[in-house]
Amino acid sequence: MKLHKICLLCMLLLFSNLNSIFASSSAELYLSEPNIRVGLWTKQSSVYISGEAPFTLKNLDNSQVVGHYEANAKVFVTVKDDKVMVNDKIINLKALEISLQENNVDAGINVNKKKYRGKVTISNVNKGGLTVINTLPIEQYLYSIVPSEMPASWHIEAVKSQAVAARTFALNNMHKHEAEGYDVCATTHCQVYNGKTVEMDRSTKAVDDTNGLVMLYKGKPISAVFHSSAGGRTENCEDVWGTYLPYLRSVEDYDQGAPNYKWEKKMTPSEVQNKLQAAGYNIGTLQAIEVSPLNKDSKADDRSSTGRIKTMCFIGDKGSISLEGSKVRSILGLNSTLFDVSLIVPNEKKIDVQIGMYYKKDIDVNLPPYKEKGLLNDKENIRRITGRTGELVLFNGFGWGHGLGLSQWGAKAMAEKVPETDSLYFKEILRHYYQGIEIKKVY
Template structure:
């Protein structure tokens, strides 16, 4: 009998071993819960719900009180204590749950409605509001915030899988804060039920549990608006080599920001540099190699042309900045750009008439692009110094250029719809290399 029981136990272990030996997230058989930090350091919050709800002590799980739908509560934290409608309560952490969970109903926090349940944690710095919600219900709000709900179904599905994978990869980002993910761009923008859209919800449901894996773990799955023709290698943007983030050709020509331009004066450049701690004085020149075709760019650019470093030369100092620093300082859409000096021309000239007279003639010639002076390096773009001179940034794409280009995904999905050949997995395999696309719950 003992041998028989031992055999049964061994068989049970062998059956379940494949499930428990994989990454923990792969052991899930339904959408896992995630904790989203909505607000931190709050001194007061409004609470309500569109269905009957209960307040409970999060530490003891005892119900504090039950409330009818649409009852409004005001919770304040002061003098190291929580107050509920001006009455002190003993609980340090409060839970908020619907009395009968309903997918169509929500809990309202500060006039925004959210699925799932809530926890309010009090600390010295104030209250932290945490939304506990199923991962896929969280994505109902995230996906339409990242991609228009009117776009093709396969593009929305690709976005849903990328957002789900990104969330699973990032689960421990805010572990020290007591939750998994925040509700801002630091993780993914999450604003609750109001942001939800029908087609995005369908895309999330159609791809339920599907993620991108590398070495059996969720990948870091960034995405961006548009690449400007080519996505980027991870090490050329953030310095870390990831085998699944490789540069690929991107058909995003229909994107509004496939090509963009920003004109700025030398004085504005000086002021913006000084504002971030780089007082270079009067701008004399900018050092940057010309933007070339992919594979032909100089050492200060990536192979696709995104800027690694560039220098601003003033009469007091020279500052060398990374492409990302330049993008942030001057609010550029991407780091794949070139610059040119646009010099105004005189609007009138004097024409001699004989030996003693001249006539003033108005002209309407357009500004012209200043050609590089003969210098020690062809990369030096000198400032001419004429009144009205501008520096024109001419760039491509919007975003960091890593992973999926959303406008490129849109173009691929539209082709699939016409050709009846291809789906969201083809989109993902184009932008993320050497991955496994797998349903894990």
């Protein structure tokens, strides 16, 4: 009787979640390596299919074979007036599956001229066109993800830390697009996925060397967000997204060698105004920008402890708007929220010098631009636009990305301090950027 009850519990657990089945052992969260369904395209009126080996099309409504095709045969799937056609022949179905007839690791399925591992399904269930989904084991998915996120030529321990972060991120994001019929999309919204063509030997090795390893907090895959470089210090999660996560804490970054460790961007006041307007914030003519000066130890309310902008105010002649730092970053297209703002009037590069009666000569001058610190009556956090000819808004800042979790340039710098043979160092990198986590093999 007791045994029977235990079996019943096992059955319940088994059917509770098709993709993340909890195994009885505490060390392994999954009974086997899960598959991931990646949404490649939606709303397509036609899809071009080919196989590098013989392939089969199956009607998923009734499991009947629609056709067997030789390697490199071309198949066009189109939809018109809600009718699906395969090479101009109307097929009454909602979903098609394309699979290779033999398990050939080097061969892929070509969809719209990109090459994919695993199986591909084309469905007509979402109105408005065809949805194309690639289903494959998660480790094979990572073969493509890792080199798209970090150069495969970097130190192997850095690439391995990226592989574990990407695997954890994917498992944490499973079912994000369930409403659309897949797990993750193929864009930066989830992780950029371009199929088999972008795979590189070194990143494939980094995935294999860390097979099944995932970062866990209290037994669950963490939200393993990562970014290019943090500009000296990563950020606390609540200061970027408003949500506290115990493992996304502000730690020192080693990204001083990153190309965007320091950056600057200049815009005319009307460019700033137009970008705000395009995002739906019509404040009239921009008159001033209000934000505390960047001071990495500042206690200002509108900046985080690392100096990232939490809120920033744009004042116009028709009204003013206070926006979150991340919103300002996306509207103005800036690298990060760790920046300062000033108004400058660049000096003319050449001045005319009269020589004698008849000659004029252009002479290069290289004076520093004049920095506008605001009018005397203004507080130091007000940057007033004066309307002088050539006036520019200068944004100068640090780092690239949201500053949460793993910094890729920081991981690179950490890895470069150890020999390539120190094959467990990737765990040190991960434990630095994600605090208090466990790294475990979950399948």
